[in-house]
Amino acid sequence: xxxxxxxxxxxxxxxxxxxxxxxxxxxxxxxxxxxxxxxxxxxxxxxxxxxxxxxxxxxxxxxxxxxxxxxxxxxxxxxxxxxxxxxxxxxxxxxxxxxxxxxxxxxxxxxxxxxxxxxxxxxxxxxxxxxxxxxxxxxxxxxxxxxxxxxxxxxxxxxxxxxxxxxxxxxxxxxxxxxxxxxxxxxxxxxxxxxxxxxxxxxxxxxxxxxxxxxxxxxxxxxxxxxxxxxxxxxxxxxxxxxxxxxxxxxxxxxxxxxxxxxxxxxxxxxxxxxxxxxxxxxxxxxxxxxxxxxxxxxxxxxxxxxxxxxx
Numbered sequence: 001x002x003x004x005x006x007x008x009x010x011x012x013x014x015x016x017x018x019x020x021x022x023x024x025x026x027x028x029x030x031x032x033x034x035x036x037x038x039x040x041x042x043x044x045x046x047x048x049x050x051x052x053x054x055x056x057x058x059x060x061x062x063x064x065x066x067x068x069x070x071x072x073x074x075x076x077x078x079x080x081x082x083x084x085x086x087x088x089x090x091x092x093x094x095x096x097x098x099x100x101x102x103x104x105x106x107x108x109x110x111x112x113x114x115x116x117x118x119x120x121x122x123x124x125x126x127x128x129x130x131x132x133x134x135x136x137x138x139x140x141x142x143x144x145x146x147x148x149x150x151x152x153x154x155x156x157x158x159x160x161x162x163x164x165x166x167x168x169x170x171x172x173x174x175x176x177x178x179x180x181x182x183x184x185x186x187x188x189x190x191x192x193x194x195x196x197x198x199x200x201x202x203x204x205x206x207x208x209x210x211x212x213x214x215x216x217x218x219x220x221x222x223x224x225x226x227x228x229x230x231x232x233x234x235x236x237x238x239x240x241x242x243x244x245x246x247x248x249x250x251x252x253x254x255x256x257x258x259x260x261x262x263x264x265x266x267x268x269x270x271x272x273x274x275x276x277x278x279x280x281x282x283x284x285x286x287x288x289x290x291x292x293x294x295x296x297x298x299x300x301x302x303x304x305x306x307x308x309x310x311x312x
Contacts, residue, residue: 002109002142003108003109003167003171003174003175004108004109004165005107005108005109005112005113005164005165006107006108006109006164006165006166006167006171007105007106007107007108007113007146007157007160007161007164007165007166007167008105008106008108008166008167008168008169008171008172009103009104009105009157009166010104010105010106010145010169010172011074011104012073012074012169013071013072013073013074013104014071014072014073014074014075014076014077014097014099015069015070015071015077015097015098015099015101015102015104015147016059016069016070016072016077016080016081016095016096016097016098017064017067017068017069017070017094017095017096017097017098018067018068018070018084018093018094018095019065019066019067019068019093019094019096020066020067020091020092020093020094021092022091022092022093023066023067023068023093024068025091026087026088026091026093027061027068027093028209028212029087029211029212029213030048030084030087030212030213031046031047031048031061031212031213032046032047032048032049032194032199032204032205032206032212032214032215032218033045033046033047033061033203033204033205033206034206034208034209035061035068036209037203038061038062038063038068039063040063040128040130041122041127041128041129042124042126042127042128043060043061043062043063043126043127043128043137044060044061044126044203044204045058045059045060045061045126045199045202045203045204046058046059046061046070046199046204046205047059047184047194047197047199047204047205048080048083048084048213049193049194049212049213049214049215049217049218050083050190050213050214051213051214051217052190052214052217053193053194053214053215053216053217053218053221054190054191054192054193054214055184055188055190055191055192055193055194055197056076056079056080056083056184056189056190057070057072057073057076057079057080057184057189058072058182058183058184058197058199058204059071059072060137060145062128062135062137062147063128064130064135067093067094069098069102069135069147071104071145071147072183072184073183073184073185073186074099075185075186076184076185076186076189077097077099078097079189081095081096081097087213100150101149101150102147102148102149102150103147103148103149103150103153103157104145104146104147104148105145105146105147105148105157105160106139106143106144106145106172106175107143107144107145107146108142108143108167108171108172108175109142110136110138110139110142110143110144111142113144113160113164114136114144114146116159116160116163117131117134117136117146117156117159118131118132119131119134119136121136121137121138121144122138123138123141124138125138125139125140126138126203132152133148133149133152134146134147134148134149134152134156135147139176139179139181140175140179140301142175143175143176143179170263170264171263173261173262173263174263174264174265174270176261177233177261177262177263177270177271177272178233178270178301179301180198180231180233180272180300180301180302181202182197182198182231182260182261182272182274183197183260183261184197185244187243187244187245188244188245188260192274193214193217193218193221193227194218195218195221195222195227195230196227196229196230196231196274197231197260197274198230198231198300198302198304200222201302201303201304201305202302205218207219207222207223228276228277228278229257229274229275229276229277230274230275230277230304231260231272231273231274231275232272232273232275232277232280232297232300233270233271233272233297233298233299233300234248234270234271234272234273234280234285234295234296234297234298235265235267235268235269235270235271235295235296235298236268236269236270236271236287236293236294236295236296237267237268237269237293237294238268238269238287238289238291238293239264239268239269240269240287240289240290240291240293241262241263241264241269242259242262242269242271242287242289243259243262244258244259244260244261244262245258245259246258246259246262246287246288246289247259247287247288248273248275248280248285248286248287248288248295249285249286249287249288249292250279250283250285251283251284255288256275256276256279256280256283256285257273257274257275257276257279257280257285258273258274258275259271259272259273259287260272260273260274268293269293270298271295277304280297281297
């Protein structure tokens with residue numbers, strides 16, 4: 001069931017910037033995504049991995065000014081600055097935490113909201129419109145993010161609040177779950193390889209561009225087909241919201257996976273979990289919480305196809 005239009009202040013998200021003449025070249029060797037597909041009109045999802053292919057962050061990357069903005073969990077920005085700066089010593093790139101310079105908003109029912117701000121955002125996933133220093137980014141057919149310079153944000157928020165509802169973070173989390181978008185947080189730092197969060201299906205991993213941190217492991221898991229755990233979507237009639245990392249249990253009590261994110265809906269709970277794919281399709285799984293509610297496998301808006309030839 002779709003929600004009514006509204007906006008959410010995404011204060012749990014932070015902003016890392018990489019600017020300078022070498023910014024694109026430098027990031028191309030650090031991130032899973034292919035920056036050759038990024039322009040002032042098109043963003044990308046991506047991740048940064050350690051040498052073992054485990055993700056330290058996942059993000060939305062946008063070209064802005066003389067460099068790039070990476071929106072990720074605010075608690076991970078400083079960690080990523082420390083890690084990535086180790087490799088920037090001989091690059092003409094400047095890395096900075098710009099979290100306090102930007103305010104990020106999530107828009108539900110975006111196409112009924114953005115025209116009031118003079119923005120027409122294409123329907124293409126990841127499309128970007130830059131207007132009066134604002135950045136509008138398409139997340140899904142009904143969702144968008146709006147990145148505002150912090151100095152201008154109060155005025156824009158007042159304008160939006162005069163006409164639409166300001167919603168809570170649960171509302172945004174629920175929409176991301178229905179889009180099949182999971183993100184690395186402090187709780188899952190270096191826990192997953194990109195395939196576990198379905199990043200290849202979201203064009204957030206390149207298998208064509210060459211080396212980047214963790215590339216050898218990520219590519220090996222893709223081409224040898226050994227990755228048996230993926231992020232799937234579930235619903236539950238329970239009302240106890242499971243924390244990230246809560247186990248999903250098999251019928252015999254063994255662990256099948258763990259929760260990535262969860263949100264309340266009008267029918268109960270919806271969640272994303274990294275889980276043994278075969279077990280999720282063949283068995284009744286339950287949540288490892290006090291009431292052990294059963295889980296029902298739900299659809300994702302994209303296909304997880306490990307045999308698909310990745311073109312990016």
